[in-house]
Amino acid sequence: AQKVTQAQTEISVVEKEDVTLDCVYETRDTTYYLFWYKQPPSGELVFLIRRNSFDEQNEISGRYSWNFQKSTSSFNFTITASQVVDSAVYFCALSAITSGTYKYIFGTGTRLKVLA
Amino acid sequence: DTEVTQTPKHLVMGMTNKKSLKCEQHMGHRAMYWYKQKAKKPPELMFVYSYEKLSINESVPSRFSPECPNSSLLNLHLHALQPEDSALYLCASSQEGSGSTDTQYFGPGTRLTVL
Numbered sequence: 001a002q003k004v005t006q007a008q009t010e011i012s013v014v015e016k017e018d019v020t021l022d023c024v025y026e027t028r029d030t031t032y033y034l035f036w037y038k039q040p041p042s043g044e045l046v047f048l049i050r051r052n053s054f055d056e057q058n059e060i061s062g063r064y065s066w067n068f069q070k071s072t073s074s075f076n077f078t079i080t081a082s083q084v085v086d087s088a089v090y091f092c093a094l095s096a097i098t099s100g101t102y103k104y105i106f107g108t109g110t111r112l113k114v115l116a
Numbered sequence: 117d118t119e120v121t122q123t124p125k126h127l128v129m130g131m132t133n134k135k136s137l138k139c140e141q142h143m144g145h146r147a148m149y150w151y152k153q154k155a156k157k158p159p160e161l162m163f164v165y166s167y168e169k170l171s172i173n174e175s176v177p178s179r180f181s182p183e184c185p186n187s188s189l190l191n192l193h194l195h196a197l198q199p200e201d202s203a204l205y206l207c208a209s210s211q212e213g214s215g216s217t218d219t220q221y222f223g224p225g226t227r228l229t230v231l
Contacts, residue, residue, distance in 0.1 A: 043206075045208075091159075095217035
């Protein structure tokens with residue numbers, strides 16, 4: 001069975017601090033995709049990144065960076081120099097096709113509060 | 117342009133009402149999705165349409181009826197809902213048809229309240 005765990009329910013940081021959001025996943029598939037989405041109070045889920053299981057290269061996009069480690073089944077997300085606008089709920093998701101069945105599974109989300 | 121639009125933004129309805137939610141995308145995406153999200157919970161998949169055909173129904177009660185009139189439009193017809201159906205309803209689309217692991221792009225959602 002597939003599972004995505006975001007153990008951090010809520011994190012509060014002061015503006016300009018760095019913060020890492022953890023994501024641990026479980027799957028028996030060799031081919032799968034991992035995603036991060038941001039959900040601000042307005043409700044829309046904003047796509048941030050997609051990574052396939054064969055690409056363990058870390059990625060940096062501005063203040064955002066992602067660390068994918070298959071050895072520990074983790075796909076962590078770091079925000080550098082956090083800003084108030086980063087306050088949102090962040091979801092990690094896993095997608096795979098198992099025995100012809102498509103699954104797109106979200107973690108429970110981490111609520112990030114960035115204080116001014 | 118990765119825009120998915122949803123109307124209305126807010127909807128309040130009684131348990132005997134019939135209403136519809138609308139979702140539209142003009143990105144040429146082949147798959148469209150309906151999700152339900154309760155407060156402080158992750159989105160839960162309800163339906164998937166691939167090439168305008170229903171491909172996945174996650175055992176959703178029949179009081180929710182999806183419809184895909186064309187490749188750009190997805191509706192969710194609501195009838196005889198219960199108060200526990202109150203939630204944020206999110207629509208999404210992806211480039212490839214269902215059964216793919218393509219990125220899904222979400223709309224802003226419709227906040228539904230059932231009285």
